[in-house]
Amino acid sequence: MSQTASPAVEVKDVGFAYDGPPVLQGVNLQVAAGEFLGLVGPNAGGKSTLLKIILGLLRPDSGAVTVFGRPPRQAKSDLGYVPQYPAFSRDFPITVEETVLSARIPAGLRPGRYRPQDREIARRSMAETEVDDLAKRQLRTLSGGQLQRVLVARALAAEPRILILDEPTANIDQRMETDIFDLLRGLNQRMTILLVSHDVAFISGYVDRVACLNRTLMCHETADIDGQVIQDLYDTDVRMVEHLHEH
Amino acid sequence: MTDFLAALAEYGFLQNALAAGLLASLGCGVVGSYVVVKRIGYLAGGISHTVLGGMGIAFFLGLNPMGGALITALLAALLIGWVSLRWKEGEDTLIGALWAVGMAVGVLFISQTPGYNVNLMSYLFGNILMVTRDHVWLMGGLDVALIVTVVLFYRQFLAVCFDEEFARLRGVPVTFFYLLLLCMVAVTVVLLIQVVGLILVIALLTLPAAIARQYVHTLGRMMVLATLLGMLFTGLGLWLAYDFDLPAGAVIILLAGAAYLLSTLARGLRGKALA
Numbered sequence: 001m002s003q004t005a006s007p008a009v010e011v012k013d014v015g016f017a018y019d020g021p022p023v024l025q026g027v028n029l030q031v032a033a034g035e036f037l038g039l040v041g042p043n044a045g046g047k048s049t050l051l052k053i054i055l056g057l058l059r060p061d062s063g064a065v066t067v068f069g070r071p072p073r074q075a076k077s078d079l080g081y082v083p084q085y086p087a088f089s090r091d092f093p094i095t096v097e098e099t100v101l102s103a104r105i106p107a108g109l110r111p112g113r114y115r116p117q118d119r120e121i122a123r124r125s126m127a128e129t130e131v132d133d134l135a136k137r138q139l140r141t142l143s144g145g146q147l148q149r150v151l152v153a154r155a156l157a158a159e160p161r162i163l164i165l166d167e168p169t170a171n172i173d174q175r176m177e178t179d180i181f182d183l184l185r186g187l188n189q190r191m192t193i194l195l196v197s198h199d200v201a202f203i204s205g206y207v208d209r210v211a212c213l214n215r216t217l218m219c220h221e222t223a224d225i226d227g228q229v230i231q232d233l234y235d236t237d238v239r240m241v242e243h244l245h246e247h
Numbered sequence: 248m249t250d251f252l253a254a255l256a257e258y259g260f261l262q263n264a265l266a267a268g269l270l271a272s273l274g275c276g277v278v279g280s281y282v283v284v285k286r287i288g289y290l291a292g293g294i295s296h297t298v299l300g301g302m303g304i305a306f307f308l309g310l311n312p313m314g315g316a317l318i319t320a321l322l323a324a325l326l327i328g329w330v331s332l333r334w335k336e337g338e339d340t341l342i343g344a345l346w347a348v349g350m351a352v353g354v355l356f357i358s359q360t361p362g363y364n365v366n367l368m369s370y371l372f373g374n375i376l377m378v379t380r381d382h383v384w385l386m387g388g389l390d391v392a393l394i395v396t397v398v399l400f401y402r403q404f405l406a407v408c409f410d411e412e413f414a415r416l417r418g419v420p421v422t423f424f425y426l427l428l429l430c431m432v433a434v435t436v437v438l439l440i441q442v443v444g445l446i447l448v449i450a451l452l453t454l455p456a457a458i459a460r461q462y463v464h465t466l467g468r469m470m471v472l473a474t475l476l477g478m479l480f481t482g483l484g485l486w487l488a489y490d491f492d493l494p495a496g497a498v499i500i501l502l503a504g505a506a507y508l509l510s511t512l513a514r515g516l517r518g519k520a521l522a
Contacts, residue, residue: 055416056416057412057415057416076416076417076418077418079416081413081416083412083413086410087410087411087412087413088409088410089286092284092408092409093284093460093463093464093465093466093468093469094405094409094464094465094466095464095465098405098465099409102402102405102406102409102410102413102414102417103413103417105402105403105406105414105417105419106418107417107418107419108418108419108420109400109403109420109423111399111400112399112402113401113402114402138464154413158417
């Protein structure tokens with residue numbers, strides 16, 4: 001199968017700087033198709049920037065990125081994205097259903113309305129993330145956890161082959177965090193997942209592999225992570241969490 | 248009220264004024280809803296005030312002021328839009344500069360125009376009682392064009408207003424639709440400016456939509472309610488202006504402003520009661 005031939009994401013020697021010192025330098029990363037990869041690292045370590053380059057929202061200064069063998073901008077239909085801080089204001093007059101449906105807007109200048117199959121796909125995505133009973137609700141009436149599920153539903157409605165999430169659990173409580181990860185584990189049965197988190201300990205119970213990013217990249221199998229690696233990465237003592245090696 | 252209705256039946260100018268007010272409400276209700284949810288009221292204000300410069304220059308050169316207004320409005324919309332996409336930090340300053348410079352240029356050229364001098368006040372507050380039948384048709388045509396555009400691309404405009412980043416990721420040409428939206432604001436402003444004045448245009452673009460937003464929860468419904476509210480304000484304003492012999496534009500703005508204030512206060516009180 002061609003989709004297993006090329007990796008889901010291939011980052012080659014990528015460097016990037018906003019106006020200032022480099023945020024990313026010589027980053028190499030491969031995400032295999034079907035993999036569940038956790039990307040961790042300190043704040044301002046370049047995690048979100050790397051995601052935006054993989055998504056095609058930013059262009060790298062050097063190096064190249066491909067998604068299923070194509071440049072990110074040509075792979076838009078393969079990409080599903082759940083942002084950390086939604087770019088919209090919470091009180092925008094829009095329902096949950098409209099939000100999820102917006103993933104079905106065709107690329108380009110095609111006018112018209114949503115087709116019945118678009119509505120069906122949106123409905124299925126909402127059912128999968130258990131927000132279907134919120135379909136007619138206003139976005140602003142949702143809790144943090146509900147909003148997060150709606151954003152996952154929106155990403156799924158694009159029918160992506162890879163789901164990219166930036167700190168999906170940063171703004172919700174611990175119990176919901178577990179719920180979201182259980183949901184992601186289910187989704188991983190049929191799609192590649194790339195997830196950014198600052199919480200190595202928590203995600204290591206779910207992901208296949210952890211990549212640690214602090215301007216440049218160090219990759220590890222989850223079992224290899226010990227205090228020394230984390231200390232190198234964060235350049236400070238980090239309280240180790242026991243369940244890291246439980247699995 | 249009966250006096251006003253009798254006069255309305257009798258005088259063509261009053262019929263034109265009412266038709267112009269209702270049609271203006273339609274354009275402003277639709278475009279204004281975008282202006283409010285996208286929070287580009289200041290940007291729309293910048294475009295409409297810049298227009299005075301173009302009108303003044305055209306007037307000075309003996310050309311049709313409407314043509315000058317349209318060119319200036321579109322240029323201002325594209326310039327502001329381009330800057331706000333490329334250089335977000337500079338947007339605020341640029342709008343302020345265009346706003347002031349546009350008005351200064353307008354005032355300067357109008358003052359240097361030989362012969363009959365136009366009344367600047369009529370550009371600011373309009374003169375709805377002087378609207379011609381032709382202009383009413385023109386406004387109707389504009390409304391149709393605006394509504395057709397919005398119906399065709401409702402999804403794309405919604406996506407661009409709601410979440411630019413996600414829209415871009417889905418392949419929606421965000422820059423194109425954003426600039427198209429600003430051009431729609433520009434065209435709305437120009438066609439209404441001679442009728443209702445540039446200050447009233449801004450009031451009608453923002454206040455009815457801002458009130459509507461407090462009561463309905465989708466963009467489409469917001470457009471409908473904003474249009475109806477605009478029609479209520481212009482109709483009521485015309486009637487009051489006629490009965491008490493007051494400037495219509497100012498009365499309409501004060502009605503819209505008072506309604507917005509009352510609605511916001513009522514919501515605040517209700518919110519407190521619930522808390």
